[in-house]
Amino acid sequence: MTRFALKRRQFLLGIGGLSAALLTGQPLRVEAQQPSLAELAKQRSLLWGAAISTEMLTIPDWAGLYRQQTRLLVPEWEMKWAVLQPDRDRFDFSRPDRLLTFARSYQAQLRGHTLLWHQQLPTWLNNLTATETATALQRYIDTVVGHYRGQLQSWDVINEPIAEDGYGLRPNRWLQQLGPNYLEQALRWARVADAQVPLVINDYGLEPDSPLATRKRQQLLQLVETLRDRDAPLQAIGFQAHLVANPQAPPSFTGFAEFLAELSRFDLDFYITELDVNDRALPANFAERDREVAHLYQRFLTAVLPTPRLKLVTTWGLSDRLSWLNQFAPRADGLPQRPLPFDFNFQPTETYGILVSLLQSQSVSN
Known part of the structure; x- marks a missing residue:
């Protein structure tokens, strides 16, 4: 088990400072006659899904919630390089294969996430020369994409390639060693390994109304234009949409909507891939916090749902119980973040109600 997986498992079992009372109680199920988020999204020609991990399958109510509400799954960490190829001469597909089997058990699809990222890499990569790195990368893409050929909804080939400050490409090992x-080469290798699966570039921090987001959008636009000029196989752009609540200046996402319109000229589909809300700046009161989080979902989706090329929305998790934000961006007051449509006990939050209303709305149409 990787250190990341162990940390996740400890958190799932209640280790990490959260009150055990938050992890108990019977789930309040959504009424049977209420259409699921996935069913409502399908009526708008959208796939609706959520990130999932193999730990979640060990809790029947959690697995049941995914069966009820999603038709698309994305592995939260099971397809990272350190997990799939822990040793230079050994691949291990057992965890993502399990998620694929679960998805198929209720006619859902699975996304590939992710081939190239600057984190969660195997340590054996560290001492490779540039030539060895290129060889290892090609072998990795060929083996992994080939293993899932014809079985996935899409592949995040490149994750977070834009520099954090918005100036140029991220200075990761691929850029430093391979240029x-x-x-382009990673996209071409992936296309050789699977001739049909949509290939995606996925990044974060593109949604806010801020100078930094504007720079990152311009850099992404330049990257897409370069790849298009070179006829690289790219079918979609993924927007992580890890939103941050700011009660002092709630975002309108006007610039992001305009950016999507500009990006549309490249004949690409758009994916919202990791949607959630960081509520660290919001008050402690659950009801007040839930209301503000739900309103942020509403503002964002109102801006993006009318986009004609929007094909899917996945939240980064479904229940607050194992949200990455409670591990990696904890609140100063020690209370858990509440970033998702269902709370620690799988009860629908105000966000869930907003999502239902938005997906049912005729005024927000694509």
Whole structure:
């Protein structure tokens, strides 16, 4: 088990400072006659899904919630390089294969996430030369994409390639050892391994109304234009949409909507891939916090749902119980974040109600 997986498992079992009372109680199920988020999204020609991990399958109510509410799954960590190829000469597909089996058990689809990322890499990569790195990368993409050929909804080939400050490409090991053409080459290798699966570039921090987000959007636009000029196989752009609640200046997402319109000229689909809300700046009161989180979902989705090329929405998790935010962005007051449509006990939050209303709305149409 990787250190990341162990940390997740400890958190799932209640270790990490959260009150055990938050992890108990019977789930309040959504009424049977209420259409699921996935059913409502399908009526709008959208796939609706959520990130999942194999730990979640060990709790029947949790697995049942996914069966009820989603038709698309994305592995939260089971498809990272350190997990799939822990040793240079050994691949291990057992965990993502289990998620694929679960998805198929209720006619859902699975996304591939992710081939190239600057984190969660195996340690054996550290001492490779540039030539060895290129060889290892090609072998990895060929083996992994080939293993799932014809079985996945899409592949996040490149994750977070734009520099954090918005100036140029991220200075990761691929850029440093292989140069900027690594992006094009990775896409081409993936296309050889699977001729049909949609190939995606996925990034974060593009949604807010801020100078930094504006710079990152311009860099992504330049990258897409370069790849298009070189006829690289790219079918979609993924927007992580890890939103941050700011009670002092609630975002309108006007600039992001305009950016999607500009990006549309490249004939690409758009995916919202990791949607959630960081509520660290919001008050402690659950009801007040839930209301503000739900309103942020509403503002964001009102801006993006009318986009004609929007094909899917996945939240980064479904229940607050194992949200990455409670591990990696904890609140100063020690209370758990509440970023998702269902709370620690799988009860629908105010966000869930907002999502139902938005997906049912005729005024927000694509």
